[in-house]
Amino acid sequence: MDSTNQTTPGLQAKTRLFSCIVVLTNVLGNFALGWGMKHGGNMDGSAMSFVRVVFNPWVLLGIALLAAWVLSRMALLSWADLSYVIPVTSIGFVLNAIMGYLFMGEQISALRWLGTLCIVGGTVIVGLTSVSTTTGVEK
Numbered sequence: 001m002d003s004t005n006q007t008t009p010g011l012q013a014k015t016r017l018f019s020c021i022v023v024l025t026n027v028l029g030n031f032a033l034g035w036g037m038k039h040g041g042n043m044d045g046s047a048m049s050f051v052r053v054v055f056n057p058w059v060l061l062g063i064a065l066l067a068a069w070v071l072s073r074m075a076l077l078s079w080a081d082l083s084y085v086i087p088v089t090s091i092g093f094v095l096n097a098i099m100g101y102l103f104m105g106e107q108i109s110a111l112r113w114l115g116t117l118c119i120v121g122g123t124v125i126v127g128l129t130s131v132s133t134t135t136g137v138e139k
Helices: 010-039 047-054 057-079 082-089 092-102 110-127
Strands: 004-008 133-138
Touching: 004 082, 010 057, 010 082, 010 092, 047 057, 057 082, 082 110, 092 110
Parallel strands: none
Antiparallel strands: 004 133
16 A cells, blocks of 8 residues: 655645644543542442542533544544654643643652653654645555
């Protein structure tokens, strides 16, 4: 199989838009899920506590956003190279750490911040490369 790479402006714009959607739905979904679990997500092991947690509005929002994340990531991976998508969307790890620190009062060690900076550096390097997208597969 030989794939045809196309770098039209429209396809590049769509790739960048979906990269942003993937990052935002991941970060906001993880935040909502984390918030819901820390504020009203008491799980004592009973079936009812599980049901109560699942129907917590924050947890439901987190689940919905993470479902949107999976679907948008699948769409993105259907036309953009994995070697582009994974590093660029990894900025979500950085944003998740920042959200946890700012809004949930999580303590992040210097070593974790260093790791976060490494992710940012890798993301910047990959983001500077040209986007390669696949429009179809020739057989």
